[in-house]
Amino acid sequence: MAGDTTPHAPTRSLEPAPLADAPAPGAGGGNGDAPGTTSGRARATRSADVVQTRASLIALAVLVVVFAAISPQFRTVGNLQQIIDAAAVLAVLATGITFVLLLGAIDLSLPGVIGACAMTVSLLVANSRNTQDLGLLGIGLTILLGAGFGLLSGVLSTRLRIPTFMTTLGMSAIGLGIATILFAGVRPVVLDEGLGAWAAHRIGGFTVMSLLAVAAVALGWAIQRWTRIGRYAAAIGGAEDIVLLSGVPVARYKTLAFGVAGAFYGLGAVMLTARLGSGVVEAGAGTDFAAITAAVIGGTLLSGGRGGVLQSMIGVLALTVLANGLILTGVSPYVQQAVQGVIVVLAVAVATWPVRRRLGVVK
Amino acid sequence: MAARMNRTRGTALIGSVVVALALSACGGESSAEAEGEGSGSTGNCAPEDITLVGQVRNQTNPYEAAWLAGGDAFAESVGLEQQKLTYDGDSQQQQEQIRQVLASGDASCTVINALPNGDSDTTPIVNAADSADAWLVTQWNKPADLDPTEYERWIAHLTYDGVESGYQIAKALFEEMGGSGGVIALQGILDTAAAQDRFLGLQKALEEYPDIELLDDQTADFDRATALEVTRTLLTQHGDKVGGVWAANDDMALGAVQALEAAGVDGVAVAGIDAVPEALEAIADGSMTATVSSDGPWQGAVGLAMGYCAATGELDVASIDADDRAFFAEQFLITEDNVQEFSDPQLDMSEFDCDSLFSRATGPIAAS
Numbered sequence: 205m206a207g208d209t210t211p212h213a214p215t216r217s218l219e220p221a222p223l224a225d226a227p228a229p230g231a232g233g234g235n236g237d238a239p240g241t242t243s244g245r246a247r248a249t250r251s252a253d254v255v256q257t258r259a260s261l262i263a264l265a266v267l268v269v270v271f272a273a274i275s276p277q278f279r280t281v282g283n284l285q286q287i288i289d290a291a292a293v294l295a296v297l298a299t300g301i302t303f304v305l306l307l308g309a310i311d312l313s314l315p316g317v318i319g320a321c322a323m324t325v326s327l328l329v330a331n332s333r334n335t336q337d338l339g340l341l342g343i344g345l346t347i348l349l350g351a352g353f354g355l356l357s358g359v360l361s362t363r364l365r366i367p368t369f370m371t372t373l374g375m376s377a378i379g380l381g382i383a384t385i386l387f388a389g390v391r392p393v394v395l396d397e398g399l400g401a402w403a404a405h406r407i408g409g410f411t412v413m414s415l416l417a418v419a420a421v422a423l424g425w426a427i428q429r430w431t432r433i434g435r436y437a438a439a440i441g442g443a444e445d446i447v448l449l450s451g452v453p454v455a456r457y458k459t460l461a462f463g464v465a466g467a468f469y470g471l472g473a474v475m476l477t478a479r480l481g482s483g484v485v486e487a488g489a490g491t492d493f494a495a496i497t498a499a500v501i502g503g504t505l506l507s508g509g510r511g512g513v514l515q516s517m518i519g520v521l522a523l524t525v526l527a528n529g530l531i532l533t534g535v536s537p538y539v540q541q542a543v544q545g546v547i548v549v550l551a552v553a554v555a556t557w558p559v560r561r562r563l564g565v566v567k
Numbered sequence: 568m569a570a571r572m573n574r575t576r577g578t579a580l581i582g583s584v585v586v587a588l589a590l591s592a593c594g595g596e597s598s599a600e601a602e603g604e605g606s607g608s609t610g611n612c613a614p615e616d617i618t619l620v621g622q623v624r625n626q627t628n629p630y631e632a633a634w635l636a637g638g639d640a641f642a643e644s645v646g647l648e649q650q651k652l653t654y655d656g657d658s659q660q661q662q663e664q665i666r667q668v669l670a671s672g673d674a675s676c677t678v679i680n681a682l683p684n685g686d687s688d689t690t691p692i693v694n695a696a697d698s699a700d701a702w703l704v705t706q707w708n709k710p711a712d713l714d715p716t717e718y719e720r721w722i723a724h725l726t727y728d729g730v731e732s733g734y735q736i737a738k739a740l741f742e743e744m745g746g747s748g749g750v751i752a753l754q755g756i757l758d759t760a761a762a763q764d765r766f767l768g769l770q771k772a773l774e775e776y777p778d779i780e781l782l783d784d785q786t787a788d789f790d791r792a793t794a795l796e797v798t799r800t801l802l803t804q805h806g807d808k809v810g811g812v813w814a815a816n817d818d819m820a821l822g823a824v825q826a827l828e829a830a831g832v833d834g835v836a837v838a839g840i841d842a843v844p845e846a847l848e849a850i851a852d853g854s855m856t857a858t859v860s861s862d863g864p865w866q867g868a869v870g871l872a873m874g875y876c877a878a879t880g881e882l883d884v885a886s887i888d889a890d891d892r893a894f895f896a897e898q899f900l901i902t903e904d905n906v907q908e909f910s911d912p913q914l915d916m917s918e919f920d921c922d923s924l925f926s927r928a929t930g931p932i933a934a935s
Contacts, residue, residue: 277803403825480795480822484792531801532800532803537786538757
């Protein structure tokens with residue numbers, strides 16, 4: 205690990221001060237059109253990201269190698285498909301939350317947004333509760349609803365200047381409230397065959413949902429890489445004051461980043477509903493922390509400005525491999541949770557080790 | 568038996584004396600209590616003055632929604648309205664709601680039918696209700712050493728024998744499998760009594776069926792999505808050897824059904840507990856084998872009925888058999904054969920007549 209950092213030492217020494225790249229706009233591969241970027245800083249930030257991504261990959265690789273060595277079932281093609289399928293929903297959610305984390309903000313709205321979207325989609329497609337049968341249109345509307353929740357979180361945070369921790373927590377409660385009203389005591393069972401096929405139909409051994417997730421992650425990466433929403437998100441997370449001074453409408457781009465995140469949560473909720481076969485209010489319980497953990501293991505840091513969609517995917521795979529591997533290697537269910545916690549902390553430590561000096565203040 | 572009755576009466580008597588002393592010490596601050604409504608093991612509230620309160624964790628699952636619906640149905644049958652409280656699984660919030668209910672209106676004519684969040688939450692609820700002279704019925708959770716017979720107005724605590732539930736569905740599952748093969752078990756949250764008892768029931772059934780092998784047991788936290796993932800992973804591990812899935816609740820069973828469908832596996836029997844509507848549909852269409860019903864609507868109604876009868880004076884709490892003050896209630900195994908009877912549950916209002924409230928008691932909660 206030490207060998208990884210040494211080659212970059214000269215790059216770091218170019219920095220005016222040891223902590224100078226903590227507020228580094230243009231992270232995530234910026235190459236000049238993000239405001240406030242100097243080429244030296246961009247290079248330093250990029251190399252730090254590369255180093256950290258490498259560390260995260262090593263953490264994932266260690267998990268895979270260890271489990272594969274212990275469990276013959278782990279190293280089967282069937283299990284690979286199972287891991288990809290299992291990772292699909294978390295991958296889409298983590299893609300969404302990455303935009304918020306890049307801002308240096310936090311998003312705890314997932315349980316509520318997913319609950320409301322899960323109930324909505326299950327009531328809009330053919331179901332056991334009402335006569336709606338909107339099919340794809342229903343799915344589209346649900347994703348829009350998710351985006352709406354995100355935009356609202358963003359507007360409340362930026363315009364009313366409420367910390368995102370509070371607005372998104374409140375948004376979660378609102379979402380769960382709406383979901384509970386829609387639930388009305390009877391779970392709507394999804395009868396729509398198209399949506400059901402997401403979980404059941406396989407193409408080349410992978411479920412439709414897995415392939416959709418890959419497409420969604422690619423779209424998320426493209427948004428982060430090539431649109432202003434993504435590029436400004438990273439810049440704002442790196443140094444909001446500088447970006448603001450450069451004349452960028454920060455509040456607008458923050459809100460839009462939340463909106464993009466919300467759309468991904470909406471899609472995640474549709475996928476969860478397809479998988480569970482009915483609208484479940486608590487479908488999103490715990491997904492907020494799972495998505496945040498995945499992002500952080502991958503190297504998308506809570507301090508903002510660093511990481512990105514692809515990095516977060518490393519964390520998604522690490523978490524999924526961990527849950528899968530602990531069962532297949534026969535770890536007792538009574539100690540699994542504790543083991544999982546220890547390994548997650550270790551993985552984050554490994555992932556952030558090479559850049560720990562550059563992180564500056566950790567809160 | 569007789570000794571127990573005497574002790575109950577004796578306790579009640581001592582209780583009344585203590586309350587009376589306390590009241591005289593207070594100098595009759597409360598007019599309601601001065602009129603004589605406020606204490607003792609029988610009430611004399613006018614039916615229209617009674618407040619009925621049903622409290623559960625949340626309304627986001629079919630079981631608790633059905634519980635509250637049952638409470639509504641009973642309240643309507645006596646011309647009242649049920650005040651519905653949900654506390655989101657938050658113990659603090661539950662206590663706060665109880666305090667508010669007791670502080671507003673005439674506590675001595677208030678009936679609370681509560682689902683305490685956990686064992687330890689029952690003690691403060693009982694104490695708060697007792698000191699306000701409200702009528703209380705608790706369900707599912709209570710510490711073993713807390714005994715309703717030591718209280719005048721904590722009418723009863725009822726719960727279900729988890730060992731029995733786990734055992735019944737295991738037997739139905741094994742029979743469906745023809746008495747041999749491999750099963751996987753999906754446990755609930757491991758540190759809950761419900762999960763532990765139900766799993767004991769499975770183990771009891773396994774002893775009776777030597778040709779059934781427990782391939783693996785994993786926890787899926789009573790959660791459907793978790794159960795889906797765990798089942799899929801276990802299918803990877805054990806493949807064709809899996810002939811049955813035993814789940815400690817229906818949500819996990821339905822997650823397992825979903826996992827089996829996604830994996831394209833046919834002919835695996837699945838059993839759960841709770842009798843949620845979706846599980847009943849699954850049993851009707853053959854994708855699930857069995858579930859056990861505690862009859863949520865009955866639970867929601869019977870607690871209010873007990874309190875109503877006590878508050879109006881038709882039921883003298885002190886005269887209830889001590890075995891019925893903390894009892895296991897009857898549960899029903901649902902399979903393909905009888906699922907139709909349960910798919911549209913109708914409350915039989917005659918079960919809530921003041922003299923048949925304890926007809927579903929199957930025995931006292933064993934002191935463990």
